[in-house]
Amino acid sequence: MKRNRAAILALLTCFATAGCSFPEWLMNQDKVSEAVQEPIIRIVVNSLGMNFPEGMDENNNPYLNYIEKNIGVQVNVTLPPLNGYDEKLNVIMTSGKPPDLLNTSNPSWFINFVNQKALTPLNDYIEKYGANLKAKIPKEAWDNVTVNGQIYAIPSLNEVKGTEIVYARKDWLDKLGLQPPRTIEEFTAVMKAFAEGDPDGNGRKDTFGLSILERLRRTSPFLGAFGVQMNAWYERDGKLVYSGILPEMKEALIYLRSLYDQNILDPEFPLNKIDVLGEKIATGRVGLYSAAWSDTRTHIAANRKNDPKAVWIPLEFPVGPNGKHGVYSTSNVRSYNVVPVKSQNAEAVVKFLDFIAGPGQTSLKLGFENEIWTRVNGKLAIRFDEHTKHGYRGIYGSLVDTAERDITRERLEGLGEQFHLYENLQRIESNLMEDRFNGPPTPAMGKHNVKLSKLQEETFTRIIAGLSPIEEFDAFVKKWKDAGGDEITGEVNEWWRETGK
Template sequence: MKLGKQSAVFAVLGVIGIAGCSFPLNEKYSGETSETIRKPVIKIVVNSLGMTFPDGMDPNSNPYLDYIENNTGVEVNVTLPPLNGYDEKLNVIMTSGEPPDLLNTTSASWFMSYVNQKALTPLNDYIEKYGENLKAKIPKDVWEHVTVNGNIYAIPSLNEVKGTEIVYARKDWLDKLGLQPPRTVEEYTEVMEAFARRDPDGNGKKDTFGLSIMERLGRTSPFLGAFGAQMNAWYERDGKLVYSGILPEMKQALAYLRTLYEKDLLDPEFPLNKIDVLGEKVASGRVGLYSAAWSDTRTHIAASREKDPKAEWIPLDYPVGPDGKHGVYSTSSVRSYNVVPIQSRNAEAVVKFLDFIAGPGHKSLKLGFEDKVWTRVNGKLSIRFEEHIKHGYRGIYGALADTVEREVTRDRLEGLGEQYRLYDNVQRVESNLMTNRFDGAPTPAMGKHQVKLSKLQEETFTRIVAGLSPLEEFDEFVKRWKDSGGDEITGEVNDWWRDNRQGIVK
């Protein structure tokens, strides 16, 4: 079965009107004397993370924003653009003539593009004066991600965990078909064949997949790792860094996935599978083996168990490839970038705002208010789930300057339900990471070329796996990648490697 390539659909977004920065005047009266206090107002444009607000609350009126404002003396005006086309929307805002005081993006390419345009405020002096918690909580090597020519152009938010994917399978299906949990790629393929062809759910229909993945080859990391490569990473070869997407190992991995597709073991609808679609297939019993996010035991896998009480899911060892390789991608240390446009005059207030989130405000923004959302019972965190869900929007603010406190992470994950094994999953993922050797700020050439190169890679790899292009197109992709800016990026990455490799643990 052949599928047409999925068309990307982008929302046509209107321009958000953003007023200039202002300082409202609060007056306190003592007898006949009027004392005027200037309170800074910052306008911020941030990611909603798909969160919603309880009735009677909105992004600018809720207890968590009040908590931040009361502790920083900064008034915050929040804009949440639509998630679809978010970075394109930020581009519109940046060119509006009066951009806000803070924009947040997860895109390293977007960040570097505006560094190249000299459109961002260097923050070194402000962080030195007003960023005590930021300096204490953000490691030195992470600051390198946002430092160009000695200037800090963004305040980073950190990824709480270092990786994402972990393979889960239906043990009840394995048992029914007389199969053991797979370990090697060959054993995995045998399980996929059984799940696709031997009616593991017993309904007499051919309606189950051997493996399901996502659009853009999402959720394939363990299978790529079996061949020694991951998407969008840099590995050392003969003393130099090379891009993973052009390695022979990647071609081998694509060939394996293509074989699964040709054998009807791979979900033929994968180019259309967004996360909610894949999650529905897991929950409805059409998928019995897939690369889950470590948190899926509390979402899609939990939904599967709720619909079918016999569904028993277990984590698997990562597949081992023909050369003994295995592992999954490591996430960047940086979750997102907070930048201050050069036109803003409120960098001081922005840094104070983010410094509180990273420091004193971290625990309440991560866990919710104590005694309201959670309490501690016998030394363990006890979460009031109705309040936890109601207050989930707090993550919009906390994610702006997330820091890593392992005890808070463990408390939170175990408090969400020990039956979900969330903290165990995180540890399993983190013990099987394939390290990306490039750990610096996005290079200037990345700012110029990364978006088009990423699109080229996504489209080419999808077409190869779906049988719409021959495997040999990979070789043409490598040439096009190099000629379209990849060689320029590689040169800059290796300049960084030459200057920094002495400090990198190998």
């Protein structure tokens, strides 16, 4: 049972009252003084879509108990709904008593509250209580959360450097007499055949040549063929320029629009959330798409279970008309752990996160040894039923993820070498397109990025879906510049000059 401040106040009142008896839960504790003195921190974090086994929840499970026991701090966890997560954080931050820790993956949210002076500088606390944080988190990640010399967040690292890799049905290629494509023209021909050639042999035109996600996610390899990625900064003539307004992006949009016009691209793409796309893959309606590196263990594995004849292979990244190819690179920082200035518990928060980054990292990433995994002949052997059952541990472990390649490789190979997870990451990492801006979010990003991102997503979607002419791209460029883009560009290039990149 979670002890709380109200119970402790009642206990103190009890001490001053004759004839008072102790509550049952307190009688079970080793020391009454520990119940009074043990600090409590309140944290608001992302659920990652995880579920808990029956009888457990975010405040009652063996992994949280493990953390609390080792740090001597009680942790009260709140998991807002995933939909509108950052908006919920906004409401929480403006409440009379915000929590002691909030976690967000949105850099604009982070810098917005830095601008408002609503976050606690953590330099001194990290110096005193963050030995593991200092050892495990590299300088470039600390730079991403440092503004005017002050550290305003403890970063969680991206364990992987990139995400997307093209996978295709080899059995469909073979049936239609096609070779794995390499150039963007060859990709177009294969996708057209998948859309029109009845590759599943059911006599119906019910397969897509290509399917992507809402907000133009899962398009990275196709953008890369034109030498550009979403939301990146590239050097042009000694200055950094935003990818979304480059002529290369216009060329990429023209290409995707041509796929839509030819009925090659899934016309439902503006509505495709990840579960919708996953269902289309699992049920055999998609034979080529830009997969996440882990999809071989999820959506692709589900399709192979439904259709034992299905054979999926990774493809080389498509090469565009000017010889360009590649996929986006992830930023160093995956999420930000911040402490509101109204909190009085920054010390306990840093101790909590330091344990996750250090002694707790292996158990929170892999699970408890001998319960979820063991070593057999030097390799990791995982009990998949328990691994899945206790997947919620990632809610805590991901707060301070670290990038340790040996652990990553061992874990991914332990999940099943037949899924080629580590090989997928290696293929992606050898084809990354570098984003040249890797500094902290700028003040103007905090002011403008939300509306600029919405403007970009809506404009690009309308162009690809044939609702706006391609000329709308030129109008978008002007709108982007006038609505804060020029201000952001100025700050990005000031950082570029100061860092001597």
